[in-house]
Amino acid sequence: MAGDAHGNAPATASRSWFRPSLVEGDQDFASVTRRVAGVVERPKPPRAWYIAITISGTLTLVLFSLVAYLIATGVGVWGNNAPAFWGWDIVNFVFWVGIAHAGTLISAILFLLRQHWRTSINRAAEAMTLFAVCCAGLYPAIHVGRIWLAYWLFPVPNQMSMWPNFRSPLLWDVFAVSTYATVSALFWYMGLVPDLATLRDRAVTPLKRFLYGFFALGWRGSSRHWHRFERAYLILAALATPLVLSVHSVVSFDFAVSLVPGWHTTIFPPYFVAGAIFSGFAMVVTIMVPARQLFGLKELVTVRHLENMNKVILATGSLVGLAYLTEFFIAWYGGNAYERFAFLNRALGPYSWAYWLMVFCNVVAPQFFWFKRVRTGLLPMVAVAILVNVGMWLERFVIVVISLTRDYLPTSWGHFTPTLVDVFTFAGTFGLFFTLFLLFCRFLPMVAIAEVKTVLPAAHPHAPQGAAGKEHAHA
Amino acid sequence: MLEPANTAAAPRGKLHAIVAEFDDVTAVTEAAKRVRDAGYTQFDVYSPFPIHGIERAMGVRSTRLPWIVLACGLSGTAGALLLQWWTNAVDYPFKISGKPLFGIPAAIPITFELTVLFSAFAAFLGMFALNRLPRHHHPIFEHPRFKRATDDGFFLAIEAADTRFDANRTRELLQSLSSHPIVACDEPADDGATPRWVRAGLVSVAVVALIPFALALASRFQDSSKPPFHIVGDMDWQTRYRAQAANPHYADGRAMRPDVAGTVAFGELATDQVLATGKTGADWTTKIPLTVDAALLQRGRARYGIYCAPCHGIAGYGDGLVAARASELQEPTWVPPASLHDAVVRGRAAGQLFDTILNGVRTMPAYGRQIPRDDAWAIVAYVRALQRSQNATTEDVPPAARAAMGL
Numbered sequence: 103m104a105g106d107a108h109g110n111a112p113a114t115a116s117r118s119w120f121r122p123s124l125v126e127g128d129q130d131f132a133s134v135t136r137r138v139a140g141v142v143e144r145p146k147p148p149r150a151w152y153i154a155i156t157i158s159g160t161l162t163l164v165l166f167s168l169v170a171y172l173i174a175t176g177v178g179v180w181g182n183n184a185p186a187f188w189g190w191d192i193v194n195f196v197f198w199v200g201i202a203h204a205g206t207l208i209s210a211i212l213f214l215l216r217q218h219w220r221t222s223i224n225r226a227a228e229a230m231t232l233f234a235v236c237c238a239g240l241y242p243a244i245h246v247g248r249i250w251l252a253y254w255l256f257p258v259p260n261q262m263s264m265w266p267n268f269r270s271p272l273l274w275d276v277f278a279v280s281t282y283a284t285v286s287a288l289f290w291y292m293g294l295v296p297d298l299a300t301l302r303d304r305a306v307t308p309l310k311r312f313l314y315g316f317f318a319l320g321w322r323g324s325s326r327h328w329h330r331f332e333r334a335y336l337i338l339a340a341l342a343t344p345l346v347l348s349v350h351s352v353v354s355f356d357f358a359v360s361l362v363p364g365w366h367t368t369i370f371p372p373y374f375v376a377g378a379i380f381s382g383f384a385m386v387v388t389i390m391v392p393a394r395q396l397f398g399l400k401e402l403v404t405v406r407h408l409e410n411m412n413k414v415i416l417a418t419g420s421l422v423g424l425a426y427l428t429e430f431f432i433a434w435y436g437g438n439a440y441e442r443f444a445f446l447n448r449a450l451g452p453y454s455w456a457y458w459l460m461v462f463c464n465v466v467a468p469q470f471f472w473f474k475r476v477r478t479g480l481l482p483m484v485a486v487a488i489l490v491n492v493g494m495w496l497e498r499f500v501i502v503v504i505s506l507t508r509d510y511l512p513t514s515w516g517h518f519t520p521t522l523v524d525v526f527t528f529a530g531t532f533g534l535f536f537t538l539f540l541l542f543c544r545f546l547p548m549v550a551i552a553e554v555k556t557v558l559p560a561a562h563p564h565a566p567q568g569a570a571g572k573e574h575a576h577a
Numbered sequence: 578m579l580e581p582a583n584t585a586a587a588p589r590g591k592l593h594a595i596v597a598e599f600d601d602v603t604a605v606t607e608a609a610k611r612v613r614d615a616g617y618t619q620f621d622v623y624s625p626f627p628i629h630g631i632e633r634a635m636g637v638r639s640t641r642l643p644w645i646v647l648a649c650g651l652s653g654t655a656g657a658l659l660l661q662w663w664t665n666a667v668d669y670p671f672k673i674s675g676k677p678l679f680g681i682p683a684a685i686p687i688t689f690e691l692t693v694l695f696s697a698f699a700a701f702l703g704m705f706a707l708n709r710l711p712r713h714h715h716p717i718f719e720h721p722r723f724k725r726a727t728d729d730g731f732f733l734a735i736e737a738a739d740t741r742f743d744a745n746r747t748r749e750l751l752q753s754l755s756s757h758p759i760v761a762c763d764e765p766a767d768d769g770a771t772p773r774w775v776r777a778g779l780v781s782v783a784v785v786a787l788i789p790f791a792l793a794l795a796s797r798f799q800d801s802s803k804p805p806f807h808i809v810g811d812m813d814w815q816t817r818y819r820a821q822a823a824n825p826h827y828a829d830g831r832a833m834r835p836d837v838a839g840t841v842a843f844g845e846l847a848t849d850q851v852l853a854t855g856k857t858g859a860d861w862t863t864k865i866p867l868t869v870d871a872a873l874l875q876r877g878r879a880r881y882g883i884y885c886a887p888c889h890g891i892a893g894y895g896d897g898l899v900a901a902r903a904s905e906l907q908e909p910t911w912v913p914p915a916s917l918h919d920a921v922v923r924g925r926a927a928g929q930l931f932d933t934i935l936n937g938v939r940t941m942p943a944y945g946r947q948i949p950r951d952d953a954w955a956i957v958a959y960v961r962a963l964q965r966s967q968n969a970t971t972e973d974v975p976p977a978a979r980a981a982m983g984l
Contacts, residue, residue, distance in 0.1 A: 131625060131729035250809045257664055259797070261805035265664035269676055274686035281690040285697040292701055296727070300625070303724040319711035322718070323726045325609075327708040328627035330640045334704035337646050338697060345693045352686050555626040562629055563606035 129401065131555050138297075138549045139304055141397045147544055150396055155540045161533020168527045169244055177247050179523045186506040186518040191245040192356075193498040194528050197381070198238035198535075199279065199353055200374075200494060203346055204382025205231025206286050209293075210342035213335075218557050219410050222402040225297075225550040226393065226542075227386050228290040233538040234385070235283040237531040242275070271355035278352035285345055289338045295321050296331075296552040350378040357501065364444035364505035367432065373425035377494060380418035380464070383411050384490035391484050393543060402549050405478050412477045415490060419468030422497075426465065444505060452517065453504045456496050463493025593716035593764045594620075594734040595747050598725075598757035602628055605731035608754040609634040612735060615750060619739035623717065623732040625725075645703045646696045653695025657688040716762045734762070853950065855928030862928035867951065869958050877959030880952045884944055885960075893917035893963045912940040917960055918967045930957045 129137070172179050182189040205227040212220040243252055255276045257265055266273050298318035305311040321327070351371035358370040387408060394403040433445040448457045467489040476482040508515045542548070555561055599605040602624075609622050613636045622631055632639075665671050666678035676683070705711065717723060717734060726732055733754075735747050751759050818824055818832035827834070836842055847853030851866045867873060882891070890896040895916040903911040915922055925933075934953045937943035948956070965973065971984050 135625075135728045248809070248811060251811075257660060261807065263669065265669045265671070267671055267673055268661040268665050268687060269673060269680075269683040271686075274690075277687045277690040281694045284694060288697055288701045292704070296626075300727040303727045315713060319705065320713040320715060321710065321727075322715055322723075323623045323625055324708075325622040325624060325628065325631045325635060326637055327710070328624070329632050329637055330642055330704045330707050332627050333640050333642050334700045337643065337700040341693050341696050341700070344689075348686070348689060348693075352690075355686070552626040556629075561602060561626060563602045563631075563634075 129558060130560065131558065134402070134554050134558070135300060135304075135551055137399065137402060138547050138551045138554075139301055141399070141543070141548060142301060142545060143304065143306075148396055151540060151544065155537060158533045158536035158540060161530050162537045163533075164526055165530025165534055168523055168530060169240070172244055172523070172527075173249055177245060179521060180527075181518055181520040181524050183516070183518075185509065185514050185516045186503055188502050188506060189518055190499075190520050190524040190528060191241045193495070193502050194531065195238050195241035195245075196353060196374075196498045196502070197495045198234045198241070198531065200350065200378035200381040200498075201385045201491075202231045202234035202238060202282070202286075202382065203350060203375075203378035204386050205229070205234075206282075206289070206342050206346045207379055207382065208386070209289060210339040210346060213339045214343060217410075219407055221553045221557050222399075222404075222549045223386065223390060223407050223411075224553070225290075225293065226390060226403075226548050228286065228293070229542045229546070229548075230386060230389060230539065231286050231382075232283070232290060233535050233542075234382075235279070235286065236538065237535050239279060239283060240531065240534075242279070271352070271359045274352045275356055278349045282345060282349045285338070285342055289342055292331075292334065292338065293550055293553070294546065295319055296323065297547040297550060299323070300551055301547065347375055350374040357505075362505050362509050363438070363440040364448070364501065366441075367429065369425060369428055369432070373422070373429075376418050376421040376425065377464075377497060380415060380422055380468075381491060381494035383415045383418070384487040384494070387411050387415070387483055387487040388491060389539065391480050393548065395480075397543060397548065399549060402554060408480075408483060409474075409477050412471045412483055412486075415487070416468050416471040416477075419464060419471075419490065423461075423465035426461065440510060444508070447508050448500055448504050451504065451508065453500070453507075456504070457500050460493050460496035460500055463489045464497060467493065591764055592737045592744070593719075593762045594736040595744070595751060596717070596720050596723075596732055596734040596760045596762055597751035597755035598722060598760075599731040599733065599755055600729075600757075602731065604755070605733060606631055606634045608733050608751075611754060612733065612750065616741050617735055617739050617747075619736040619742075621734050621736070623723070623726040623734070625727050625729060625731075628731075640707065642700065642703050642707060646699045649699030649703075650692050650696035653692040654688055656695070657691035658684060660691075661687060714765070716764050719762045719765065720760050722760075851928070852954075855926075855931035857928075860928075861926035861932070863926045865927050865954055865958050865961075867954050867958075873955050873958050874962055876952065877955035877957070877962075880948065880956050881959050881963075884948060885956065888914040888941075889917055890914075892967065893960070914941070918964060923964050923968065927957050927961065930960060 177191075180189060180191060182191065205224075208220050208227045209224040212224075243249060246252055246255075254260075255266060255273065295318055298314050299321035302311055302314040302318045305314055351374065354370035354374035357365035358367060360366060390403055391408065394400050430445055433441045436442075448454070467486050470476045470482070470486055476486065503518045507518055597608065599608060605622055605624065606628060609620075609631060612620050613634065618636070620635070622628070622635060624631070631637075661684045662679045670678055672678070717732075720732070722730065723732065733751070735742060735751065741747075748759050820833060822832045823830050824832035849866070851857055851862050855862055885893075886897050887899045888895070888897045890900070893916065895914040897914065900914050904913070917923075931953055933941065934948060934956060935943060935945035935950075944953075971979065974982065974984060
């Protein structure tokens, strides 16, 4: 790489130093701080923010009231009934857990793979992960009916002298999802600490200085601290990587370990993980495009970032399509009459509309990303991403509901219809998700300030003699 | 000139460090190397982001954090395996679908999750602990321009605690490295520690918060005759109708539904009227409709011991444990169980005894729900034997045995 910038002050570092679109415009350390912290420090957020939070806040209230209604009345307020004892509750749980995968994937796996382009999107994606886990975790907690007994899921010594059954996938699920939520929160918060210190040092009101300062834990940017910080970050990334893969595998065990035709297949873990990444990235694109427009972060979250994510969507979408084909092939090749029926029923049964809509959204729609224009155009990419979100929701619906309503004994077949409570609870989880996200955008740095600075060319020391061309190679 | 960081008015503690400021990574890295080469060890570089290679320049040794994480991760693994094995195979052996009580494959998911969880906490808490954070107060913050350290400034501080530290020589060294003014940071007079009353308050809150757990723990080692305490007593308020309760949904107002006309409930089909009701036509049968043999009598004796003896007594005199207790308490409403050796009872036909068992009589409750039909007949046979045993005459003794008994 060019060595012409030797000795320059960081503020004027030549752009030819680094791959041009990682960060756009002539950014130096101070301007990165200003750009990101500026979003939080603005006295008032843009009008659109108020409109958005009014809508999402209202939906959140709807969610809370419906959950209260459910707890007071019982799960009968949902459409779940024999034979579909799992309905939208589990569909939505799996949907949200899936979305929760992108954040940690971006922060952990892409970090280990040294994909520097993740830097300016990882913070927001991790936040999204946390908020999606909140929405996901809500469902299993409330679907147990008597939610005040939900602690039975944990190995708490109790007056009944009983312990949970550790050989049940449902219990594995409890551990997987709660571990995932905890580790993602730790990962996210740890990354935030140095940036909170930045906000603390820039805060003008005493309240802000106190709050940011309190959570910044007295971070002072000591190199000895940074050394341990980076090591801890690396370790957390290394831990989160298998964790991310394990979570959706375990979720898939909820189905695969049972004997219901259409569920009892070994392909489930990888198939679920691919689907989770697919839906997660689609959600990141759906959210980041408006967010970067709204908060003026176009130079940090560049089209190159979005394009890279779209490539991931294309790859995982194709994997998901392959999984659909494999399922059908195995159903035929396996020679099990029930299994064959289950899949024919998906494609031709009473819910075939859901199946074919799903195939369109998940398999056909992402293929448009082969075209660079679609991959880099804001509107087309959001359109595809939304289709993918719809498709992935339908996938869970297809798996849960179609399999349950028609299994072995035709006399026990049934039909599932959601109630209004189902529909509004689901809408409410979107409200919760977006409310949390909007609050995050308003009060916390949306982009990892310290981390973005490390990908600026000026972040890399070079010998004053100017004989260190090799050292720049990693920029 | 060495600028003091604190304003003159503020009370000052002893010198903490001498600080130099830099504008870019290259300069600060170079300065770190020079300070290291000058033999200093107690110095630190402050930067808004991790500087690549600064550890080497400063001579910082690699952190032992990975080892801490490894240890915690392994204890997570061991803890998870022990937990699953002890709870499901030892403390509460729990057979499910014929699976083994403990097996590695089924234990893998939770073992994995707990390993990751423990390691993650170790990495997170360990990093902050090794860094001695949270520490909201530090002398370096006294530096008037230190806010740049989280924005775009770089600082190098040599601490007074370093053995090679010498106010003048150290300052000269730093002056030769940085073009910014060199600043001395003092320890603040008050060490920034949390006030004593706050700490005392926190400790007492923590202690109070532990009391419920301590009580719960203590109760595990105490014997108690009270029923277990349920936080939520769901089982006590089940929404169902009790027997004999009223239910406005039905025209007849009864919660219990009579059999639909013309139907027979499962297991209640009576093809033999005598066997089922103890009656021939309108009269009680006097003959037991089953073959009375030793097996039947044994069965009857066992059932009698279970169902009748508590009230009527082993020998049938109405002096069972329940009756004895009731007369001891002198319960005014208590009707003593009849003695089965009363002339009246002895005069009852077998069918009527059978009916008494199934349907009860006056204050004696019905046992038809608990005692199957054939068992009821067995009891009747045994009661008959009991009655005969307590009212026997010499004629009842077989002639062969009479001589042996001296009769």
